[in-house]
Amino acid sequence: MFAVLIDQFWSLTIAGIALGFIYVLVSLGYTMVYGVLRMINFANSEIFMWGTFGAVVSNRDLFKYTQTSEPATGLKLLVVLLTGLLFSMFIAGLTAVFVEFVAYRRLRMRGTNRLATLISAIGVSIALAEVMRLLTDSRPVGSPRVLEKIILTEVWGANVRLDTLITIIAAAVIYFILERFIKLSRMGKAIRAVSQNEDAAKLMGVNLNRVITVTFLVGGLATGAAGFFYVTVFEYTKFNIGFTMGLAAFTAAVLGGIGNIRGAFWGGLSLGLLEVYASAVLGTQWKAVTVFLVLILVLLFKPNGLFGEAVQQTRA
Amino acid sequence: MNKKIKQSLAIVTSAALAFGAVVASSANAAGTYTIAYQGPLSGGEASTGTDELNAVKYAAKVFMAKNKGFKINVVAVDDQGDPAVAGTVAPGVGSNKKIIGLVGPAYSGATIASLPYYKAGGLVMVSPSATRVSITDPTSPDFGGPVFHRVVGKDDLQGPALAKYATAGVTNAKVFVFDDQSSYAVPLRGYVEAGLKKVAGATLVGGDSVPNTTTDFSPTIAKIKTTGATVVIYTGYYSQGAIFIKQLRTSGSTAIFAGGDGVFNQEFPKLAGASAEGSRVTGVGGLAGISEALEADYKKQMGASSGVYSVESYDAANLLLAGIKAGKTTRAAMLKFVKAYNGKSITGNTIKFDKNGDISYGLFAGFTSKGGVLVNTGIIK
Numbered sequence: 001m002f003a004v005l006i007d008q009f010w011s012l013t014i015a016g017i018a019l020g021f022i023y024v025l026v027s028l029g030y031t032m033v034y035g036v037l038r039m040i041n042f043a044n045s046e047i048f049m050w051g052t053f054g055a056v057v058s059n060r061d062l063f064k065y066t067q068t069s070e071p072a073t074g075l076k077l078l079v080v081l082l083t084g085l086l087f088s089m090f091i092a093g094l095t096a097v098f099v100e101f102v103a104y105r106r107l108r109m110r111g112t113n114r115l116a117t118l119i120s121a122i123g124v125s126i127a128l129a130e131v132m133r134l135l136t137d138s139r140p141v142g143s144p145r146v147l148e149k150i151i152l153t154e155v156w157g158a159n160v161r162l163d164t165l166i167t168i169i170a171a172a173v174i175y176f177i178l179e180r181f182i183k184l185s186r187m188g189k190a191i192r193a194v195s196q197n198e199d200a201a202k203l204m205g206v207n208l209n210r211v212i213t214v215t216f217l218v219g220g221l222a223t224g225a226a227g228f229f230y231v232t233v234f235e236y237t238k239f240n241i242g243f244t245m246g247l248a249a250f251t252a253a254v255l256g257g258i259g260n261i262r263g264a265f266w267g268g269l270s271l272g273l274l275e276v277y278a279s280a281v282l283g284t285q286w287k288a289v290t291v292f293l294v295l296i297l298v299l300l301f302k303p304n305g306l307f308g309e310a311v312q313q314t315r316a
Numbered sequence: 317m318n319k320k321i322k323q324s325l326a327i328v329t330s331a332a333l334a335f336g337a338v339v340a341s342s343a344n345a346a347g348t349y350t351i352a353y354q355g356p357l358s359g360g361e362a363s364t365g366t367d368e369l370n371a372v373k374y375a376a377k378v379f380m381a382k383n384k385g386f387k388i389n390v391v392a393v394d395d396q397g398d399p400a401v402a403g404t405v406a407p408g409v410g411s412n413k414k415i416i417g418l419v420g421p422a423y424s425g426a427t428i429a430s431l432p433y434y435k436a437g438g439l440v441m442v443s444p445s446a447t448r449v450s451i452t453d454p455t456s457p458d459f460g461g462p463v464f465h466r467v468v469g470k471d472d473l474q475g476p477a478l479a480k481y482a483t484a485g486v487t488n489a490k491v492f493v494f495d496d497q498s499s500y501a502v503p504l505r506g507y508v509e510a511g512l513k514k515v516a517g518a519t520l521v522g523g524d525s526v527p528n529t530t531t532d533f534s535p536t537i538a539k540i541k542t543t544g545a546t547v548v549i550y551t552g553y554y555s556q557g558a559i560f561i562k563q564l565r566t567s568g569s570t571a572i573f574a575g576g577d578g579v580f581n582q583e584f585p586k587l588a589g590a591s592a593e594g595s596r597v598t599g600v601g602g603l604a605g606i607s608e609a610l611e612a613d614y615k616k617q618m619g620a621s622s623g624v625y626s627v628e629s630y631d632a633a634n635l636l637l638a639g640i641k642a643g644k645t646t647r648a649a650m651l652k653f654v655k656a657y658n659g660k661s662i663t664g665n666t667i668k669f670d671k672n673g674d675i676s677y678g679l680f681a682g683f684t685s686k687g688g689v690l691v692n693t694g695i696i697k
Contacts, residue, residue, distance in 0.1 A: 008538035011567075015534035067589040067688070130358075138362035140555040142587035149566040161566065234531045236559045236587065240360045244529040279535030285497065285525040287535075 004280045010158030012276045018164040018233060020272025021171035025226035026249035027256070027264040028178065029096070029219035035195040035259040036215045039114060042121040043099045045246020046128035047092050047220050051227025052237035053132065054091030056143045058084040059231075065144035072146050080146050081166070081232070088228035089221045096220025099124050100213055108212075125242075132239035140238040143231045167229040174225050178218065179261055191215055195259065248275075255295055257308025266306055346385025349640050350414045351376075351633070353390055354405075354430065355422030355445075356397030363583075365397065365422055367623025368444055371603075372419050374618050375633035383641060395421055399429035406430035410437035417442070417636035417650045419629060424448030425499045428458045435463055440651040442635055444628030447471045447577075448503060452672040465654055465673040467631045467661065468600070469680060471500075474576055475507020477680040477696040478598045479515055482549050482574030484682075489518040492545035492571075494536060496528035496552030504551040504576055521545050528556055533563045540564070546571050553578040558587035565591040572596065577680070581624050585685045595685040598696065600627055605681075605692055606662050631661045 005012070026048050033041040059065050063080050065072075072080045103120040147166070151159045182188040193201040194211045202208055230245075231237055248271060256267025271291065278290035298306060353372045355365035369392055376388040393409055395402035402421060409415060410433030417440050421427045424446040434441055443466040450456040451464055483489040493508055495501035505523070512518050522543040524536045540548055548564065548571045550557050557579040564573065573595045575584075580599025585592040603622040604611035614622050639653040658668045665677045683690040 004535075004539050004542045007542045011541075012534060012538055015532065019532050019534075067586065133358070133362065138358075138360070138366065139583060140558070140587060142558065142589070145589065151568070159568065230531075234559055235562060235589075236531065236555075238360075238555065241529075241531065244527075244531075276532070276535050279524075279526075280538050283524055284494075284527065284530065284535060288527070 002281060005277065008158070008280065010156045012280055013273065014155075014158055014160060014164055016273035016276035017269065018167045018229075018272070019275065020269035021168055021175075022226045022229050022233075022245075022268075023249050023252045023271050024175055024265050024268030025171055025222045025229070026245060027253035027268050028175070028261065029223035030250050030253045031256075031258055031261060031264040032191075032215050032219035032222075034253070035261075036191060036212060037104070038259075039104075039117060040121075040250070041099070041216070041219070042118065042246075043103065043125040043128060044096075044219065044223055044249070045242035046125045046132075047095045047099065047242075048223045048227050048230075048245050048249075049132065049237070049239065049242035050095045050128065051088045051092035051220075051224035052231050052241065053141070053227075054088035054224060055084045055228040055231035056141055056237055057091075058087040059143050059146050062087070063146070065146055067142065067144050069144060071148040073148070077147065084146070084232075085170070085225060085228045088231075089224035092224025092227055093217050093220040095128065096216045096223070097213060099128075100216040104212070104216075105209070129239055129242060136239055138239065140236060143235045143237065145235055147232055163233050167233055171225070171229055174222065175265060178222060179265075181218070182261060187211070187214055191218075251291065251295060254305055255298060257302075257305030260305070260307050263305055263307035270306075346383070346387075347645075348387040348389065349416060349645060350389040350391060351417045351419065351636050351640075352393050352409055352415045353629075353633075354393040354395055354402075354409065354418060354420035354426070356426075357392060357394035359396035359398065361397035361423070364445070364624055365394070368420070368422055368625050368629040370618045370620060371444075371614075371622060371626040371629035372633040374614055374622075375630050375637060377617055379634070379637045379641075386640070388637065388640070391415060393418075393420070395423075395426045395430070397423040397426055399425040402426035402429040406433040410434050410439060413437075413647070415439065416645060416647055417639065417654070419444065419632045419636065421446060422625070423500070424451060427451060427460065427464070431458075431460050431464065435460075438647045438651060439463060440636075440647065440654045441465060442467060442632040442654065444468055444632045445625040447474065448499065449507075452674045454672055459672075461672055462655070463651065465669050467635070467667060467675055468625070468628045469677070470674060471504045472507050474598060474680050475504055475509075476511030476514065477682075478504075478549065478551075478574060478576050479508050479511030479518070481596055481598055481682040481696045482547050482572065483512070483515050483518045484596075486547055486572065487517055489515070489547045490521045490543065490545045491518055491547045491549060492522045492524075492540050492543055493520065493549045493551070494524040494526055495550075496530075496556055497525050498528055498552065500578060501528075501551040501553075504578075508549055508551060508576075518547075526552075526556075528552060530556065531559055533560045534567075536560070537564055537567050537569065540569060540571065541567070548573050550575045550579060554581040554584040555587065558584050558592065561588045561595060562591045574598075577624075580683060580690065582621075582690060585688045585690060588685075589688075592685040592688070597683045597685070597690055598680045599683055599690075600625070600663075600681060603627060603630070610662075627661075627663060631663075631667065634662075635659070635667065 029044040103124040150162045190206045252267040252271040256263030279287045357365045427446040450458040451460045495505040577599040580597045644650045644653040682693045
């Protein structure tokens, strides 16, 4: 049973970390909005899905790559990848702001209760998925290979591939930029202030609506970046991929402690690793069971997740 | 004979004659008739259902062009391929007496969920793609008789064919088989594994069961590498198959990849690109495999190429249309007609159902991916 784990430990670990970083970025989308609004943005899964299509459109329509064309190299590769990343982030950010305007803002202005917003977010999420389904005739969409999946080096018998390495490094960089932004910038401070005490923040002159929009935007940008890495690694997307990814990322956020950026980081990474190890040892049919068993165990001992602080309690 | 009796006899006879004449004239009477198609038309599996519905509509178009005065309505019933949804749409179809025959349901799970309503309504079903063995097994609770029929081979025929085709030309094949946890893939995997026992030299070295929403196959690939498999068989669907084969190839593995009719879709080599080269797939040829002219006409009429199960859907629809032409315009008459049917499929095979609703043939062809297209390499013997 453990033969696979021992034999392929480092390949599995590298794959798990790459997957984990994609989870980290998507769970940022959940955790940011939760931190500020104390509400789950159920449309984040579809924001991710729209982000993946941003990457495909950039590769396929902007740079005219096809399934048979040669992968890009050198400076061209850098340009193609960066454009894809920015385009995915742009699409996802735009979608996130759209979701905020349609599903949250108007209801918030009228002082409706939380559940109404929850349902409207689910509604927008279904609408976003169905629109994409109609646009793509329900078919899966392949992305042309722009990045040759070269095996760079071998570490303890495991292949380190260029695409996984880029995903790990770039996702880590994006995460740290975001973390700095929240910690140090003026807007980041405002976001944290609203998260801690909405009324007090308002009294201090924080523009609540702007903070909320920016929060959605930042969450959307991170989620969009995840969409780009997803397409780069898996070269595939479909209108319904959001659900599974959303569930996984939401789980990661809760595991790490929702509302907490560091929680999203460690939650995402541990979930990625846990998934590949559990699949390899017990069989993929046990992946979800293992993940949720671990989640329940963690929540039993740390009800606010691994890094959940007592923020929720002080607020109530 | 008494005069009165003579008179009344005459009346009865003439009435019977008149009635007979009415029946006889309705046998070829043009008119408007309704059949239905049931399958996934929205949700994740919508492309399968849309392809099948198009083939049914195409059959109706061709029929109406040939038989002036007939108008065929095709009611599209969307069950999303999901048994839960099927259970909510089937009662309406079952009680709508205008519908005299049903092509579908497309999926086995949805078929089983719909069966009680169609049995109650006496509605004849001809499925183009529900391949689960239990539906035509009289000892199973899923048994669909007397209303269920299918014009597609069962999985217990496909499994061994796939095992044979996947390992062809490989000496002492070490085979890894995995499914996508769907109600289609899990039983098929069982039949593949059973079929492998009859392939000389082949050994089953491992397996996995991967949810059909998976995009990261690294744990499965790790297992394939550890077991040293030379042949990998996937019993799920093409979209997942395409993601998997790409990852298998980038991992450096050169094991042969094979899949069943779930992978049989021209989208598969398109999605997987160069990684798909040499992949072996079992399936049934599309309309283009029958004749290029037919495919061209289909494309002209429907505005899209024919897809998976288009041959079966076309056959199934034609069966019901033949019934309508023969004047079987009630559910009971149509059911009787289908049960006794003995005619040709467009593939040239004879369509004739056994008492459980299965056809006598179930020929699976082997397809190999070459230059981005799945090329027919002939029937697997």
